[in-house]
Structures are given as C-alpha cells and as structure tokens.
Amino acid sequence: MHECISLLWSLDGANGKRGQAFIFYYSLLLQLLLLLMLLLLAAATSPKAMSKSSLKLYWLLLCLFTSQAQAWHDETYADEPAADEEQLLVQFQLGYEQWERQCEPYEKQAEPAVSTRIARGQLAEPGMFPFQAGLLLQLRNGSYRQCGGSLISLSFVLTAAHCLKDVASGVVYLGSNNYAVAATAAERFEVQTQQFIIYPGYLGFGGYNDLALIQLPKQAQRTAKVQPIRLAQRFMRQSYLQGQLVSSAGWGALGDGKAERQSLEPTAEDNLLHYVDVQVMEQQRCICYFLPGLVSAHRHICTDGRGGRGACDGDSGGPLVYQWRNVSYLIGLTTFGTAEGCELNGPTVYTRLTAYLEWISAEMGLHVH
Incomplete structure (x- = not known):
C-alpha cells in the first residue's frame, strides 16, 4: 500500500x-x-x-x-x-x-481455517489453578464477553488483547472455580479502560501480538486460592517444549455445539473451571494447518488438537501452563483455534510468552529471568 x-x-x-x-x-x-x-x-x-x-x-x-x-x-x-x-x-x-x-x-493434514475459541477436558479441583482469573467484560454496545486471564503479580492480570477490544468496563474474579460468581470468588475487582495496557504492536484484529495487561485497582491478597503464576523462563522455547505435556484451563464451551446449550440451559458443571492436558506440537505443522501468515514461528505456540482436545469458545486469554520442577510456569495465553470447531482435531494457538518477557517486565517493573 x-x-x-x-x-x-x-x-x-x-x-x-x-x-x-x-x-x-x-x-x-x-x-x-x-x-x-x-x-x-x-x-x-x-x-x-x-x-x-x-x-x-x-x-x-x-x-x-x-x-x-x-x-x-x-x-x-x-x-x-x-x-x-x-x-x-x-x-x-x-x-x-x-x-x-x-x-x-x-498437505494431507492441512485444513485452513481460523477463529477465536476446553473441549473434552476435566473438571479442575479447587485451588488447582490459583492464578486463574475470570473476566466478565461489558462492551460499549451493552453486551458482555467472557474471557480468561492469569494473575502474574498481585497487581496485574495478563489476558488476550482481543478480549479487551471495544470493552467499556469489566469485572475480574479471582480464587474461585465458578465463573463470575461473586459469592464464591475470593476477590472481585471492577476495572475500567484506563487500567488496560494493550501491547502496542496489536493491530486490533488477528492473532499477532495478542496480549494485554489489566492493572487491578488495588493489590490482591495472597491466599491458598489466590497466587500469581511465574512467567516462562527464557529457555522455555519451542525446541525445549515441543512434545512436552502442558495444561490449558478455562470456563469456555465444553465442546462443539455446546456453547449455545450452555447459555440457554446451563448446568452446574458448565459454570465450573475445566482444564485439558495436551502436547506442544511441532511448529511447522501448526503453521501449515492454517493459511499463510496466520501463525508466527516465534510469537505463537501451538498444542496438538488430536482427540478433539483443546480450548473452545470463551477460553480466550486463559493460561497455557508448563510444570517444571513442580512449579507452574505461564508459557502462553489462548489466542485462536479452527473456525470449524473445537473437537475436530485442529491445533489451538497461543501467544508465546517468551517473545514478550521484556515488554511485560517493563510495564510491571518485574525482574524477568
């Protein structure tokens, strides 16, 4: 142009x-x-x-x-x-x-498609993901959006930038397995747009540079149910993580065709936190699954969706977690998946945290290893 x-x-x-x-x-x-x-x-x-x-x-x-x-x-x-x-x-x-x-x-496995989207996962035990944040976001047109996030310090939540697009205000829930239930949440924070820090390279659409910080109006209280997660270490790159088992968590749809049913006839389980254990897949395979340019070799990390397992509608912004020496590390946040469905064996694509450690540390004043 x-x-x-x-x-x-x-x-x-x-x-x-x-x-x-x-x-x-x-x-x-x-x-x-x-x-x-x-x-x-x-x-x-x-x-x-x-x-x-x-x-x-x-x-x-x-x-x-x-x-x-x-x-x-x-x-x-x-x-x-x-x-x-x-x-x-x-x-x-x-x-x-x-x-x-x-x-x-x-080529035979390639199935090009794209959309923002825990299918075939398990119910999380209370306190299993003490860093998980539930985001209830009100858009400027009055409607609401569901997203996830991760508490990475007592003052900041990390989520996807596309979750905050056109948002007027929101509520952050911490320390509960229930989504957006004030009675069960350990802490609840009302947030406004001035507390949103969008990554400056985010274009407003697509999955590139899709991350943002939410600064809480006051510090969260560290308890057994509320604890920040450590950011990925620099060595946790593709060559190290490929084939490793990682966990993705969220309150999104539990499978294809279930998002509408969950909204019309929600059950007690629909509102509870679920997680799925999946493998980090070969990056080139993920790149070739989608159209050229949608997946970055260095700024995304993908999990294998075979068996119909992965993130689904409503999981955006949620954590991708790797356990190293019995400590949880945040290595990615949910960005997008295949448009055709969550259970069709397609990859889930996450923003790769090791590509943004400097920006996060600069915004938060953290010391990043």
Missing part, C-alpha cells in the same frame, strides 16, 4: 499525466483491495473454500494487475527510471512458494 501511494505522488505532473496516473493507479488499487476483501470474507464465512488454488488465483491476479500497471507506466513514462514493483512481486512469489514447499509434507 505504501509503495502504491508513494508511486502515485511521485509521478511527473507535466502534460496532465499526474491526473491520468492517479485515476489509473487508484482504480488498480481498488481492484486489488476488493479482491483481498473477497478473499478475507471467504476465509471468515467458509474456511474450506480458502484452498491453495484460491491463494494461487490471488497471486496470479496480483501479478496480472501489477504487470498492467508496469506496462502502462513504462509506455507513459519511457524516460523515467523503472519502479521496483517487479522485485516486490518476486519476493511475494518466493515467499508463497517457500511456504508451499515447507508445508508439502503436511
């Missing part, structure tokens, strides 16, 4: 060419944006329709449009130096071809 706008305003204005160039390139840009919007709409409404052939079609059309632009530009401005669109196109094509080659071994 920046390249296109720069090109528009760098054209020579002599002989009325600026107006012609502006109309031509503006029309071209609109066509590309429309095509991209259709592509994203297809991904949101029918993920299976977003196959490799669809991506190749977009790449070919992009090449065609850019070739038309280059031909027109060369004909009209034969005395001007050629722009570097060709080099940019080559980079795009090489990037896609590299993704295609890397993902070829996983």
Whole structure:
C-alpha cells in the first residue's frame, strides 16, 4: 500500500499525466483491495473454500494487475527510471512458494481455517489453578464477553488483547472455580479502560501480538486460592517444549455445539473451571494447518488438537501452563483455534510468552529471568 501511494505522488505532473496516473493507479488499487476483501470474507464465512488454488488465483491476479500497471507506466513514462514493483512481486512469489514447499509434507493434514475459541477436558479441583482469573467484560454496545486471564503479580492480570477490544468496563474474579460468581470468588475487582495496557504492536484484529495487561485497582491478597503464576523462563522455547505435556484451563464451551446449550440451559458443571492436558506440537505443522501468515514461528505456540482436545469458545486469554520442577510456569495465553470447531482435531494457538518477557517486565517493573 505504501509503495502504491508513494508511486502515485511521485509521478511527473507535466502534460496532465499526474491526473491520468492517479485515476489509473487508484482504480488498480481498488481492484486489488476488493479482491483481498473477497478473499478475507471467504476465509471468515467458509474456511474450506480458502484452498491453495484460491491463494494461487490471488497471486496470479496480483501479478496480472501489477504487470498492467508496469506496462502502462513504462509506455507513459519511457524516460523515467523503472519502479521496483517487479522485485516486490518476486519476493511475494518466493515467499508463497517457500511456504508451499515447507508445508508439502503436511498437505494431507492441512485444513485452513481460523477463529477465536476446553473441549473434552476435566473438571479442575479447587485451588488447582490459583492464578486463574475470570473476566466478565461489558462492551460499549451493552453486551458482555467472557474471557480468561492469569494473575502474574498481585497487581496485574495478563489476558488476550482481543478480549479487551471495544470493552467499556469489566469485572475480574479471582480464587474461585465458578465463573463470575461473586459469592464464591475470593476477590472481585471492577476495572475500567484506563487500567488496560494493550501491547502496542496489536493491530486490533488477528492473532499477532495478542496480549494485554489489566492493572487491578488495588493489590490482591495472597491466599491458598489466590497466587500469581511465574512467567516462562527464557529457555522455555519451542525446541525445549515441543512434545512436552502442558495444561490449558478455562470456563469456555465444553465442546462443539455446546456453547449455545450452555447459555440457554446451563448446568452446574458448565459454570465450573475445566482444564485439558495436551502436547506442544511441532511448529511447522501448526503453521501449515492454517493459511499463510496466520501463525508466527516465534510469537505463537501451538498444542496438538488430536482427540478433539483443546480450548473452545470463551477460553480466550486463559493460561497455557508448563510444570517444571513442580512449579507452574505461564508459557502462553489462548489466542485462536479452527473456525470449524473445537473437537475436530485442529491445533489451538497461543501467544508465546517468551517473545514478550521484556515488554511485560517493563510495564510491571518485574525482574524477568
């Protein structure tokens, strides 16, 4: 986009060419944006329709449009130096071809889709996750959103940035296995937007840089039911964690098709904290499961969803926990999963905490190892 706008305003204005160039390139840009919007709409409404052939079609059309632009530009401005669109196109094509080659071994397992979403888990014992926070968030339109979080100090809760999007206020519940029940919570805090610290690199959508801090209005009291969790150690990276057993916890839907039933006919168990033990999966396999660019090699960590186990609707922002030497460490927070369902063997994607330790420590004044 920046390249296109720069090109528009760098054209020579002599002989009325600026107006012609502006109309031509503006029309071209609109066509590309429309095509991209259709592509994203297809991904949101029918993920299976977003196959490799669809991506190749977009790449070919992009090449065609850019070739038309280059031909027109060369004909009209034969005395001007050629722009570097060709080099940019080559980079795009090489990037896609590299993704295609890397993902070829996983092609049969690939099932591209995406959405924010503990299915087939177990009921947590009281005090099992003393750092678990329940977030009841009121949106600006008056509706409510359910999310999870982790108490990482007596003053801060860590959650997903997308949980706080369009939020006007909220309530944080600590020290209870019940979701958003004041009578059973050890502590309850009302929070406002000025207490939200969104990671500055979060774009407002998608799963990149999807983390945020909530500063509590006063310190929580440390008890057997309320205890902060330690942040991941620097060595807890992909090469170390791959294949390790980790735990994800939350108050979300207990499986596909159960979110609506839970809201209409909730049972006592629906409102209780559940967890699931899953393995950290190979990062390249996770990257290839989704569309190119959705999963980062360094900023995400994925758990294997085989057996229909993983996070589900309402678990966003909740903790991914690794036990090392009998101590719990927060290694990730729930970001997104497959749009088609929680029990369809797809990975759950989490924000990888080791990629953000410096930012968290700077905002909280913590010493991070």
